[in-house]
Amino acid sequence: AQTVTQSQPEMSVQEAETVTLSCTYDTSESDYYLFWYKQPPSRQMILVIRQEAYKQQNATENRFSVNFQKAAKSFSLKISDSQLGDAAMYFCAYRSFPAGTASKLTFGTGTRLQVTL
Amino acid sequence: DTAVSQTPKYLVTQMGNDKSIKCEQNLGHDTMYWYKQDSKKFLKIMFSYNNKELIINETVPNRFSPKSPDKAHLNLHINSLELGDSAVYFCASSPSEGLGETQYFGPGTRLLVL
Numbered sequence: 316a317q318t319v320t321q322s323q324p325e326m327s328v329q330e331a332e333t334v335t336l337s338c339t340y341d342t343s344e345s346d347y348y349l350f351w352y353k354q355p356p357s358r359q360m361i362l363v364i365r366q367e368a369y370k371q372q373n374a375t376e377n378r379f380s381v382n383f384q385k386a387a388k389s390f391s392l393k394i395s396d397s398q399l400g401d402a403a404m405y406f407c408a409y410r411s412f413p414a415g416t417a418s419k420l421t422f423g424t425g426t427r428l429q430v431t432l
Numbered sequence: 433d434t435a436v437s438q439t440p441k442y443l444v445t446q447m448g449n450d451k452s453i454k455c456e457q458n459l460g461h462d463t464m465y466w467y468k469q470d471s472k473k474f475l476k477i478m479f480s481y482n483n484k485e486l487i488i489n490e491t492v493p494n495r496f497s498p499k500s501p502d503k504a505h506l507n508l509h510i511n512s513l514e515l516g517d518s519a520v521y522f523c524a525s526s527p528s529e530g531l532g533e534t535q536y537f538g539p540g541t542r543l544l545v546l
Binding site for chain 1 (some may be wrong): 474475477488490493498522529534535540545
């Protein structure tokens with residue numbers, strides 16, 4: 316079974332600084348997608364960034380970028396120039412199409428990011 | 433202009449009652465989902481429908497029954513509510529069940545069973 320592990324329950328970063336959130340996953344599939352979702356206090360889940368396993372180039376979305384290490388099964392999220400609005404729970408998620416079953420999004424346990432002045 | 437809406441946002445009820453949560457998406461998506469987020473913030477898929485057909489049914493008590501009257505709606509009915517059902521329930525939708533599709537989440541329904 317696929318599992319997603321986020322080993323940092325909480326992280327803190329100062330405004331304008333850079334922070335990296337860790338995520339590792341376990342899979343025997345070759346084709347899959349990885350995602351980072353953000354859940355601010357409003358509870359709304361919002362997609363931050365996604366990465367296809369076949370793409371070697373790391374995905375980037377403005378201040379958000381990933382470091383995807385396929386062999387190590389690692390998918391970390393880097394937030395540059397942190398802003399107060401980045402404070403939220405961040406969930407790493409994995410999705411593949413195991414043979415004979417529908418695909419489903421498997422989430423990690425989340426990392427709570429605090430942004431301080 | 434809400435993309436994925438859920439009603440109600442909050443639900444407080446007694447053990448043993450039956451309740452429903454409604455979900456509607458106006459994005460024209462084919463696939464809809466129900467997730468449960470427990471008190472430790474762990475988010476887990478419960479059900480998924482594609483074009484009104486059930487495609488994912490995780491190990492969920494059969495007190496939980498999803499219903500999709502059309503592609504834009506996926507409702508969740510819960511019978512004989514138990515204390516352990518207290519959680520936040522999220523509805524989501526995506527254009528299809530494709531691997532890389534973005535799932536758009538509703539605002540969540542916080543259910544408290546007393």
